[in-house]
Amino acid sequence: AQSVTQPDIHITVSEGASLELRCNYSYGATPYLFWYVQSPGQGLQLLLKYFSGDTLVQGIKGFEAEFKRSQSSFNLRKPSVHWSDAAEYFCAVGAIEYGNKLVFGAGTILRVKS
Amino acid sequence: DAGVTQSPTHLIKTRGQQVTLRCSPKSGHDTVSWYQQALGQGPQFIFQYYEEEERQRGNFPDRFSGHQFPNYSSELNVNALLLGDSALYLCASSLATGGNYGYTFGSGTRLTVV
Numbered sequence: 001a002q003s004v005t006q007p008d009i010h011i012t013v014s015e016g017a018s019l020e021l022r023c024n025y026s027y028g029a030t031p032y033l034f035w036y037v038q039s040p041g042q043g044l045q046l047l048l049k050y051f052s053g054d055t056l057v058q059g060i061k062g063f064e065a066e067f068k069r070s071q072s073s074f075n076l077r078k079p080s081v082h083w084s085d086a087a088e089y090f091c092a093v094g095a096i097e098y099g100n101k102l103v104f105g106a107g108t109i110l111r112v113k114s
Numbered sequence: 115d116a117g118v119t120q121s122p123t124h125l126i127k128t129r130g131q132q133v134t135l136r137c138s139p140k141s142g143h144d145t146v147s148w149y150q151q152a153l154g155q156g157p158q159f160i161f162q163y164y165e166e167e168e169r170q171r172g173n174f175p176d177r178f179s180g181h182q183f184p185n186y187s188s189e190l191n192v193n194a195l196l197l198g199d200s201a202l203y204l205c206a207s208s209l210a211t212g213g214n215y216g217y218t219f220g221s222g223t224r225l226t227v228v
Binding site for chain 2: 004036041042043044045046090092099100101102103104105106107
């Protein structure tokens with residue numbers, strides 16, 4: 001079965017500090033990997049995606065993520081967090097073999113301390 | 115260029131009633147997917163429509179049905195509402211030839227069943 005695990009439900013970081021949000025997946029196929037951000041009352045905005053190639057992916061708003069096949073992980077990082085980054089972050093996985101649906105993790109709520 | 119438009123934004127229904135949610139895809143997109151996001155959870159795939167047909171379906175009962183119109187807009191219908199159907203319903207549009215991973219999400223419809 002396909003599944004995505006985001007181990008941290010909540011994370012609090014100080015403004016200016018670095019951030020890493022964890023994502024692990026279980027997928028019986030070559031995965032496509034995504035990170036989305038959701039602000040309260042809003043839909044999902046794509047931060048970055050990995051299909052193939054370089055395992056370090058750059059996204060919008062200064063975010064990056066690294067695909068580690070051996071660890072089945074796709075962790076999201078940002079070197080310096082801004083107060084406006086406070087939101088909920090979702091990791092998602094897809095695969096051609098499973099059609100076009102995405103399987104999402106439960107999300108990590110990021111709080112930023114000033 | 116308008117993104118994905120969903121209506122209504124919020125609605126309240128009584129158990130046993132039926133509801134219809136609407137989605138207009140981003141200009142140029144031809145595929146519409148629906149996701150259910152219960153409180154505190156990640157989105158779950160309901161189904162996807164392309165060329166006015168349901169192409170893929172997630173693990174949802176037949177009470178959930180949909181339709182796609184010639185102009186690519188879509189409706190999600192839920193019959194015999196249960197309390198557990200209370201959720202944010204997200205519509206995502208994409209372009210079939212783009213591999214369907216170039217999702218653009220709408221802001222969602224918040225359904226409350228009482």
